[in-house]
Amino acid sequence: xxxxxTGDLTHRKLVPALYNLAVDGELPPGVKILGFARxxxxxxEFRSGLEELNRKVSRNGHDEELWSGFVRxxxxxxxxxxxxxxxxxxxxxxxxxxRERGGKGNRLFYIASAPEFFDDILEQLKAAGLSKAAxxxxxxxIVEKPFGTDLATAQHLNQVVNRTFEEKDxxxxxxxxxxxxxxxxxxxxxxxxxxxxxxxSRYIDQIQITCSENLGMEGGRGGYYDKAxxxxxxxxxxxxxxxxxxxxxxxxxxSADGVRDEKVKVIRSLRQWDSPxxxxxxxxxxxxxxxHVDGKxxxxxxxxxxxxxxxxxEAYVAVRLMIDTWRWSGVPFYIRMGKQLPKxxxxxSVHFKSPPCVLFNALPGGVPGGNVLVIRIxxxxxxxxxxxxxxxxxxxxxxxxxxxxRYATSFGKASPEAYERLLLDAMAGDATLxxxxxxxxxxxxxxxxxxxxxHQSENPPPMAEFVAGTWGPKEADDLLKEDGHEWRRL
Amino acid sequence: MHPELGREVPIGGIxxxxxxxxxxxxxxxxASLVNLAVYSEKPGSLVENSEAMRELxxxxxxxxxxxxxxxxxxxxxxxxxxxxHCHLSHGQKSVCCEQLSFALTGRATGRLRNTVxxxxxxxxxxxxxxxxxxxxxxxxxxxxxxxRLVYDSxxxxxxxxxxxxxxxxxxxxxxxxxxxLSWTRSFQFRVSVAAxxxxxxxxxxxxxxxxxxxxxxxxSRMAALQLLAWLVVQANWRDGLELDLxxxxxxxxxxxxxxxxxxGSAVRATLVADENSAPLGxxxxxxxxxxxEVIREAGSSHLLRRVVAPGHVxxxxxxxxxxxxxxxxxxxxxxxxxxxxxxxxxPRFQQLLAD
Numbered sequence: 001x002x003x004x005x006t007g008d009l010t011h012r013k014l015v016p017a018l019y020n021l022a023v024d025g026e027l028p029p030g031v032k033i034l035g036f037a038r039x040x041x042x043x044x045e046f047r048s049g050l051e052e053l054n055r056k057v058s059r060n061g062h063d064e065e066l067w068s069g070f071v072r073x074x075x076x077x078x079x080x081x082x083x084x085x086x087x088x089x090x091x092x093x094x095x096x097x098x099r100e101r102g103g104k105g106n107r108l109f110y111i112a113s114a115p116e117f118f119d120d121i122l123e124q125l126k127a128a129g130l131s132k133a134a135x136x137x138x139x140x141x142i143v144e145k146p147f148g149t150d151l152a153t154a155q156h157l158n159q160v161v162n163r164t165f166e167e168k169d170x171x172x173x174x175x176x177x178x179x180x181x182x183x184x185x186x187x188x189x190x191x192x193x194x195x196x197x198x199x200x201s202r203y204i205d206q207i208q209i210t211c212s213e214n215l216g217m218e219g220g221r222g223g224y225y226d227k228a229x230x231x232x233x234x235x236x237x238x239x240x241x242x243x244x245x246x247x248x249x250x251x252x253x254x255s256a257d258g259v260r261d262e263k264v265k266v267i268r269s270l271r272q273w274d275s276p277x278x279x280x281x282x283x284x285x286x287x288x289x290x291x292h293v294d295g296k297x298x299x300x301x302x303x304x305x306x307x308x309x310x311x312x313x314e315a316y317v318a319v320r321l322m323i324d325t326w327r328w329s330g331v332p333f334y335i336r337m338g339k340q341l342p343k344x345x346x347x348x349s350v351h352f353k354s355p356p357c358v359l360f361n362a363l364p365g366g367v368p369g370g371n372v373l374v375i376r377i378x379x380x381x382x383x384x385x386x387x388x389x390x391x392x393x394x395x396x397x398x399x400x401x402x403x404x405x406r407y408a409t410s411f412g413k414a415s416p417e418a419y420e421r422l423l424l425d426a427m428a429g430d431a432t433l434x435x436x437x438x439x440x441x442x443x444x445x446x447x448x449x450x451x452x453x454x455h456q457s458e459n460p461p462p463m464a465e466f467v468a469g470t471w472g473p474k475e476a477d478d479l480l481k482e483d484g485h486e487w488r489r490l
Numbered sequence: 491m492h493p494e495l496g497r498e499v500p501i502g503g504i505x506x507x508x509x510x511x512x513x514x515x516x517x518x519x520x521a522s523l524v525n526l527a528v529y530s531e532k533p534g535s536l537v538e539n540s541e542a543m544r545e546l547x548x549x550x551x552x553x554x555x556x557x558x559x560x561x562x563x564x565x566x567x568x569x570x571x572x573x574x575h576c577h578l579s580h581g582q583k584s585v586c587c588e589q590l591s592f593a594l595t596g597r598a599t600g601r602l603r604n605t606v607x608x609x610x611x612x613x614x615x616x617x618x619x620x621x622x623x624x625x626x627x628x629x630x631x632x633x634x635x636x637x638r639l640v641y642d643s644x645x646x647x648x649x650x651x652x653x654x655x656x657x658x659x660x661x662x663x664x665x666x667x668x669x670x671l672s673w674t675r676s677f678q679f680r681v682s683v684a685a686x687x688x689x690x691x692x693x694x695x696x697x698x699x700x701x702x703x704x705x706x707x708x709x710s711r712m713a714a715l716q717l718l719a720w721l722v723v724q725a726n727w728r729d730g731l732e733l734d735l736x737x738x739x740x741x742x743x744x745x746x747x748x749x750x751x752x753x754g755s756a757v758r759a760t761l762v763a764d765e766n767s768a769p770l771g772x773x774x775x776x777x778x779x780x781x782x783e784v785i786r787e788a789g790s791s792h793l794l795r796r797v798v799a800p801g802h803v804x805x806x807x808x809x810x811x812x813x814x815x816x817x818x819x820x821x822x823x824x825x826x827x828x829x830x831x832x833x834x835x836x837p838r839f840q841q842l843l844a845d
Contacts, residue, residue: 214502214608292601294608295501295568342608343505372613379505386613397827401523402613408509469604470631489635490612 001090003121004113005035005046005076009144011053013175014112015074017419022070023060024416026424032097033074036090037113038081046076059417081117087128094130105137108426112144119160126164142171142426145237146228147435150451151444158437171426172435176238176346177245178418178425180407181381183433185245185348186259188375188383195373196250198352201331205353205370206485207246208334209239212341214293216315216468222306225339229313231285234337236447240267241435242377243333246348247323256431260439267442271322272449279453280461282321284475285314288340291468298340298468312455312463315339318476319450320483332483336476340468342490346377349488360398368400372488381415382406494537495556495591496573504609507572508588518576518586521551524823525610529557530621536591539621540573542816547575547587550823553611554589557602559627566596568605602627607635619819621645624652633659633666640819642671643712653840660833671818672712673832675811679717679770682784682795682808689804692797695777699725699751702759703774707788708743710769714761717773718747719839720831721759726752747842769813786810 002010021027035046051071055062077093079086098105107130111121122141125131133139143161148154161170176182189195198204211234217225225233244263251258273279287301301307301315316338323333352371360367372386384404391397407415425433454460464473471487480486499507512520526546528539536558543554554575569592576586592606610616615637620628622645633639639659646652660666686692702721706714721727730748743763750756764771768786775782780799786792793808812818 292604295570295601295605342604368615374613380509384613391824391826393824395825397825399523399826400613400615402611409512467600467604469600469608488612489610489616 001034001036001107002110002112003036003081006037006039007112009112010035011050012057013419014110015050016054016058017417017423019054019058019067019070020060020417021420021424023063023066028427030101030103031073032101034077035074036077036079040078041076043076047071047074050074059414081113082120082124084124084127087124087130091128091130105134107133107139108142109140110142115146118143118157122160122164131164138169138429139165140169140171140426141165142173144173146232147172147440148444149232151441151448154440154444158441167437171431172440173422174237174241174435175418175422176377177241177433178422179377179381180415181375181377181383182242182245185375190250200327201329203352204331204350206332206334206351208349208351208488209242210488210490211239211337211346212343212490213339214341214344216298216340217304217307220306222304226307226311226313230315230317230337231447231450235317235319235335236443239335239337240443242348243321243335247328249327254432259432260436264436264439264442266323267439267446269323269325270446271324272446274449276453276457276459276461279450282319283450283461284318284464284473284479285454285461286316286464286466286473286475288315288468289465291470293340293342293469300468314463316466316472318472318479320479334480336472336487338472341471342469344379345490347490348375348377368398380406380408492537492571494540495571496589498569498571501568501570501605504570504572504590511572511574518584521585521587522553522611522614523550524552524614525555525616526552526619527555527557527616528619528621531559531561531625532622533560535621536593540589540591543589544575545816546820548577549820551585552587554587555606555609556589556591557594557606558592559594561625563595566601567594568601569593603631603635617823623647624655628655630662634663636666638667638669640669640671640822642815644672644709649712650843653843657836667829668832669822669829670832671815672710673716674818674822675710675713675769676717677821678793678809678811679773679784680720682793683773683782686782686795686797689797691780691799691802692782695780697751697753698755698777699757699775701776702757703762705762705764705767705771707767707769707771708763708765711763713770715842716835716839717770718759718761719835719842722749723835723838727757730756747845
């Protein structure tokens with residue numbers, strides 16, 4: 001059951017993901033998909049809208065025959081999210097489907113509606129008895145972001161969720177964790193003996209996590225974004241999740257809780273920027289002014305559609321984080337996220353310390369920079385390693401070279417979309433790639449200090465500006481310059 | 491419109507189109523060691539530079555970015571093309587380098603940085619070959635991205651005004667390495683001079699150098715002056731007594747300079763411009779009855795290196811520097827490094843230039 005079935009996420013991501021799972025033979029044959037939403041629609045109208053988008057975005061293309069078999073299992077259920085009768089009818093319909101198909105009664109609820117309906121949907125599911133599975137069956141819920149807007153709302157939502165579903169049946173989705181390279185992070189670190197011995201403050205100088213987008217507030221997204229901002233929209237969830245995968249200690253096993261226990265320790269160990277002064281020293285927020293992206297003129301953030309002309313919401317944020325553990329003592333982690341930057345890219349770069357240079361420092365040019373290991377999350381998922389090499393010839397001169405591994409070309413088959421993997425994991429009951437309650441709350445605890453300094457203190461740190469299409473404000477460059485570092489050029 | 495530049499692509503879809511380009515043929519290998527951008531404001535330069543890139547990619551795997559700008563047109567526009575230059579490696583595998591070409595009109599500084607340089611191959615150095623005069627586009631926002639800046643000071647109408655811009659850029663960006671093709675053109679002369687002083691006869695005469703004469707083609711004045719600056723810096727000569735006007739301009743096309751060795755003896759240097767000379771035609775250093783000479787006849791494909799002393803003549807041929815800018819850029823790419831010797835002589839060279 002997908003709640004919010006007429007929304008963009010369902011059309012662009014969820015149904016194409018289910019279709020691709022079906023094409024790859026991964027979707028269990030008895031699966032029925034029910035879209036739950038408020039608009040009045042027939043099954044046919046609903047299916048036709050899904051087909052239109054699937055043709056555009058499906059990873060495996062759109063095969064008429066496969067689609068016609070797949071789409072027969074998609075239905076539409078009209079109801080208000082607060083209407084108890086709608087849920088009662090849903091329950092009856094699900095029972096009927098089980099009877100028809102000989103299903104046991106396993107149910108997966110995906111809450112992809114607007115966040116203000118999360119509470120209502122969960123409470124109504126409980127009231128209709130849908131959150132409790134029959135004996136020998138399961139009933140699970142996937143909750144989309146945003147999981148709260150601050151610590152208090154996240155705690156409240158967690159209470160509502162846990163009143164309705166058991167924690168083991170709750171899947172807080174963060175689609176970044178479903179991306180192939182994010183999953184490969186643990187493999188890279190713990191299945192290759194060359195990296196883990198170097199993965200600490202003795203050898204690593206700094207780590208940067210960048211998420212840049214070359215879009216602004218097109219398609220009316222200014223309304224949501226202006227209430228959220230870059231820090232809450234991206235850093236609290238996706239980027240802190242990536243940080244925890246990069247920085248965590250090896251888990252004792254690969255169970256969901258084994259991994260999540262280690263991830264949450266990283267978030268707990270973040271040094272808290274708990275005063276406006278500390279926030280000013282370690283965090284830069286900014287808005288873009290009019291500029292050019294991809295050769296086109298774009299407006300400034302405050303001129304965007306549905307954005308308050310006096311908005312104090314950040315469209316760019318850069319944060320210096322310190323993790324107070326033995327492994328990471330003294331190693332800065334820099335996170336930056338921004339809209340209207342020159343290109344779309346998400347990556348983690350691990351910058352190793354420069355060698356002592358006793359041998360090559362005296363050469364003309366010296367050693368051109370240290371080793372950099374880059375884990376590209378999107379696009380072109382892959383991993384590259386920058387090394388220094390001698391230029392062929394009689395003289396001894398050094399230049400950086402790059403070893404590059406790309407998922408798209410190395411394995412001869414495309415990586416599944418993040419939602420494919422995550423939907424399948426939720427059906428299989430594997431919560432490893434989903435956030436646990438304590439992870440979400442600890443992340444909000446860290447973020448809340450910054451939000452409070454920006455919006456509730458008497459002397460809030462200033463809002464910087466940058467020209468759209470550039471790599472962010474000068475203040476963000478200065479943040480790294482203080483440590484003798486600079487942002488990696490993507 | 492420009493078949494030589496490949497397929498015209500929408501600016502927002504360049505990465506996607508590049509992926510498609512590679513997906514079309516599994517037999518090709520994409521190779522890249524540097525980002526090599528070529529900037530020009532000369533009409534028709536994109537096609538010329540695409541041809542230059544075809545040559546350069548034979549030896550230097552890179553992602554090529556060609557930028558052609560027409561600032562005289564008021565309307566702002568940007569058009570892009572992609573293609574690949576492929577060469578057989580060891581007669582078997584086809585190794586290819588991507589080329590992205592951009593034609594811009596109107597005010598371009600911001601768009602150049604935001605749009606063109608958003609397509610760099612990350613982690614690899616950006617080498618920018620700037621062709622022609624340093625226009626207002628050459629600003630802080632632009633050069634802060636560059637690792638190596640290749641230019642040809644011989645193309646500048648007022649090098650006295652352009653060199654301070656290079657110095658300013660170096661001051662702003664500590665990683666920027668300047669590479670002047672005029673300096674590249676004097677490489678084999680410098681190597682030859684250094685090699686000749688391995689000869690014990692020449693070495694013994696070094697402290698007694700009394701005169702230097704450099705003959706050059708008028709189009710290569712920068713190379714000649716830089717060669718002189720190199721000699722002055724490496725030999726540790728100070729400025730000598732002020733020459734009078736007659737001494738400074740001995741004859742049409744010649745200019746003299748006065749220096750003093752560490753031991754206090756005078757050295758006179760003369761630069762002679764000669765329409766019939768090779769770009770750098772000759773360098774003759776005289777010390778008493780010893781003469782150290784590097785000579786290149788116009789059109790010759792080798793240098794003559796010679797030490798002449800009473801009862802002692804040694805001669806050997808040497809290779810010449812490329813006269814063609816593409817060849818000079820290729821040589822620079824092969825050498826890499828920080829070009830620290832050039833940086834070292836730049837202040838002295840600027841003094842000589844202003845003299």
